[in-house]
Amino acid sequence: MKEIVFIRQNIEKWKDLERVVDQAAKEDPERLSDAYMAITTDLAFSRSHYPTSRITIYLNNLASALHNTLYKNKREDRGRILDFWRTELPMAFYESRRELFYSLLVFLVSVAIGVFSVAQDTDFSRLVLGDKYVDMTLRNIAAGRPMDVYDISNEWMMFLRIATNNLYVCFRIFILGLFTGVATGLHLFYNGIMIGTFQAFLFRHGVGWESVLSIWLHGVVEVASIIIAGAAGFALGYGWLFPGTYPRGYAFRQGAKRGLKLAVGVAPFIVLAAFVESFLTRHTELPDLLRAAYILLSLVLMIFYVVVYPLYVRRRVEAEAANDPDRLA
Numbered sequence: 001m002k003e004i005v006f007i008r009q010n011i012e013k014w015k016d017l018e019r020v021v022d023q024a025a026k027e028d029p030e031r032l033s034d035a036y037m038a039i040t041t042d043l044a045f046s047r048s049h050y051p052t053s054r055i056t057i058y059l060n061n062l063a064s065a066l067h068n069t070l071y072k073n074k075r076e077d078r079g080r081i082l083d084f085w086r087t088e089l090p091m092a093f094y095e096s097r098r099e100l101f102y103s104l105l106v107f108l109v110s111v112a113i114g115v116f117s118v119a120q121d122t123d124f125s126r127l128v129l130g131d132k133y134v135d136m137t138l139r140n141i142a143a144g145r146p147m148d149v150y151d152i153s154n155e156w157m158m159f160l161r162i163a164t165n166n167l168y169v170c171f172r173i174f175i176l177g178l179f180t181g182v183a184t185g186l187h188l189f190y191n192g193i194m195i196g197t198f199q200a201f202l203f204r205h206g207v208g209w210e211s212v213l214s215i216w217l218h219g220v221v222e223v224a225s226i227i228i229a230g231a232a233g234f235a236l237g238y239g240w241l242f243p244g245t246y247p248r249g250y251a252f253r254q255g256a257k258r259g260l261k262l263a264v265g266v267a268p269f270i271v272l273a274a275f276v277e278s279f280l281t282r283h284t285e286l287p288d289l290l291r292a293a294y295i296l297l298s299l300v301l302m303i304f305y306v307v308v309y310p311l312y313v314r315r316r317v318e319a320e321a322a323n324d325p326d327r328l329a
Helices: 003-022 029-049 054-075 080-095 097-120 124-129 131-142 155-179 182-204 208-241 248-279 288-323
Strands: none
Touching: 003 029, 003 054, 003 248, 029 054, 054 080, 080 097, 080 248, 080 288, 097 124, 097 182, 097 208, 124 131, 124 182, 131 182, 155 182, 155 208, 155 248, 182 208, 208 248, 208 288
């Protein structure tokens, strides 16, 4: 069968299935199951006859959306919160791997710009960090306590202030995705320049490695949270700018749902980073090996949960669907 004939014969059915996905909360579970079986049948045919066609990509996306809807509804009655962390959020990471890459790229480029700028101009740090903060840090370095900034207030007050501020920053990065993702990118860029500038400034004054062992105790999780928030914002803007084969409104809603999962999922990471910053970072007397091990462990766990584990979840979900389309739990 020619591809154009295949499309003409089924296009109305696929539009109906899009509406089923869009109104999934109101649909009967059996209707959703029938819709999923119908779309997977068409997807199998398309993969066999038109493997490189855009229609195959379209059907795969539609099948994935139906599958995720069914999977969520099946699990609603048992361990909804646990399932979010075990399956839904990792699947959102997998589906947002492009946005995560772009977010990471923007952040790394901006960090490099901050480092390069400090290397070229010593006053650049004052422009980014402010005279008051730079002068305070210089006084701490001269006194032999370069990380004293983390030991100037009560732990619990510091924790509440940092957690609240960082939650606000990350959700703002996400919401800025409404403006086509450009504002999200600019916010990421600014945060990256600040971090690169601050780290280069400390290395320039001879306390770089001590700062790494202190700042990155909380910095690994905190920076990962900012990057994930950036990906959430990009997902929000991408659905609006590049709907692909979907109607723009539908693509935007799907991007918003995916971005919201990332934004909600990052919140506990932000709270954890704030706790470490308030209660542990100030203890510069801890052995260097212990601090380095904690930083490395944090990095490995974040990479595993955001990059490696989602690949496993995706394969597991696909295997369940292939072996038994009706068994999605």
